[in-house]
Amino acid sequence: MAHRALRIIAAVALTGGALTACTTAPADTGTPGKGSADGELVLGFAQVGAESGWRTANTKSVREAAEKAGVTLKFSDAQQKQENQIKAIRTFIQQKVDVIAFSPVVESGWDTVLKEAKNAGIPVILTDRAVDSQDTSLYRTFLGSDFVKEGQEAGKWLVKEYEGTSEPVNVVELQGTTGSAPANDRKAGFAEVIKGDPKFKVVASQTGDFTRAKGKEVMQAFLKSHDDIDVLYAHNDDMALGAIQAIEEAGKKPGTDIKVISVDGIKDAFVAMQEKKINVVVECNPLLGDQLMELVKKVAAGDSVPRRVEVKEGVFTQDQAAAALPGRQY
Numbered sequence: 001m002a003h004r005a006l007r008i009i010a011a012v013a014l015t016g017g018a019l020t021a022c023t024t025a026p027a028d029t030g031t032p033g034k035g036s037a038d039g040e041l042v043l044g045f046a047q048v049g050a051e052s053g054w055r056t057a058n059t060k061s062v063r064e065a066a067e068k069a070g071v072t073l074k075f076s077d078a079q080q081k082q083e084n085q086i087k088a089i090r091t092f093i094q095q096k097v098d099v100i101a102f103s104p105v106v107e108s109g110w111d112t113v114l115k116e117a118k119n120a121g122i123p124v125i126l127t128d129r130a131v132d133s134q135d136t137s138l139y140r141t142f143l144g145s146d147f148v149k150e151g152q153e154a155g156k157w158l159v160k161e162y163e164g165t166s167e168p169v170n171v172v173e174l175q176g177t178t179g180s181a182p183a184n185d186r187k188a189g190f191a192e193v194i195k196g197d198p199k200f201k202v203v204a205s206q207t208g209d210f211t212r213a214k215g216k217e218v219m220q221a222f223l224k225s226h227d228d229i230d231v232l233y234a235h236n237d238d239m240a241l242g243a244i245q246a247i248e249e250a251g252k253k254p255g256t257d258i259k260v261i262s263v264d265g266i267k268d269a270f271v272a273m274q275e276k277k278i279n280v281v282v283e284c285n286p287l288l289g290d291q292l293m294e295l296v297k298k299v300a301a302g303d304s305v306p307r308r309v310e311v312k313e314g315v316f317t318q319d320q321a322a323a324a325l326p327g328r329q330y
Contacts, residue, residue: 172231176236
């Protein structure tokens with residue numbers, strides 16, 4: 001998608017170096033809710049990192065949508081570390097941004113910093129991932145996917161695929177980052193669906209940290225420990241693609257010898273489906289930018305917003321991959 005270059009106004013230095021070199025920031029505007037010096041709203045966005053193709057697309061969507069909407073963006077890459085996100089949020093508070101949005105690295109441990117934002121009068125929007133705080137007044141809304149439903153959809157495909165058979169089905173699971181909402185929920189949703197049929201057995205389940213390299217490494221270990229793997233369930237495409245490399249190097253055929261279920265829907269996964277290496281992909285849409293900017297403007301104005309805003313997503317199989325691939329934006 002064609003877009004103009006982002007306007008870089010000033011570099012921000014964080015105590016402890018929480019913001020990375022890609023962070024952009026305008027001058028301090030003085031009071032929350034007053035916008036930047038040129039009248040634009042100021043959004044502080046603390047991203048998880050750049051661990052996957054999905055996350056890269058998510059960041060691009062936020063950046064482009066902010067420019068299009070006339071919102072001044074202060075951006076921080078936490079490099080998958082919660083302490084970096086907390087430092088970034090505190091810096092946004094000090095800079096008196098209008099709204100803070102962030103995608104939490106993990107679910108727990110946010111109450112203190114979110115209370116600081118609340119006390120400063122700065123509304124918070126959760127994007128993509130949720131927090132487990134009991135105090136829901138600490139954030140205005142959540143924008144993203146239903147991760148439990150994604151896990152359920154993965155489980156439903158598996159149940160249907162082996163419908164009518166009684167032979168044992170051994171599953172290995174590549175979990176996302178330990179403690180993160182998508183890892184917890186995709187695991188729970190999948191387990192909920194398959195628990196009713198005793199032929200399905202998860203023989204190994206370990207984090208691959210949502211990365212391709214770690215997915216390959218963990219799958220290699222699975223293959224050495226288990227010679228009877230029927231299905232791989234990966235919590236994201238990058239781990240699945242890394243695991244496919246390991247499966248092929250072990251002399252097995254992904255998609256046939258070991259069926260592959262994945263979540264996200266990046267282009268590389270659709271290519272792998274077209275090549276019959278992935279059997280099904282449960283979509284998780286990263287293009288949240290436009291919806292986020294709509295919410296930013298509403299909460300900054302004090303308007304009411306839904307407590308939860310979900311994005312539209314689908315489930316894609318091998319026979320749909322070729323037709324769907326040209327339209328993938330990430």
